Amino acid sequence: xxxxxxxxxxxxxxxxxxxxxxxxxxxxxxxxxxxxxxxxxxxxxxxxxxxxxxxxxxxxxxxxxxxxxxxxxxxxxxx
Numbered sequence: 001x002x003x004x005x006x007x008x009x010x011x012x013x014x015x016x017x018x019x020x021x022x023x024x025x026x027x028x029x030x031x032x033x034x035x036x037x038x039x040x041x042x043x044x045x046x047x048x049x050x051x052x053x054x055x056x057x058x059x060x061x062x063x064x065x066x067x068x069x070x071x072x073x074x075x076x077x078x079x
Contacts, residue, residue: 006032016032
């Protein structure tokens with residue numbers, strides 16, 4: 001495995017360390033590894049979709065952005 005030296009905002013680092021201490025995540029590095037793998041999978045899938053169907057039209061892109069914004073608003077109301 002390769003080692004990377006990364007810098008995180010203080011608040012994010014503290015939150016991740018707290019979650020690891022509370023055993024809600026296995027470790028900070030494990031959490032970041034999982035997140036990176038998910039993001040890379042998403043990017044690969046997006047590239048594959050673009051290769052198969054072409055890039056999104058402006059209307060399709062606007063629809064996706066509205067859905068993302070709508071989802072973000074709903075996430076804020078979760079207790």
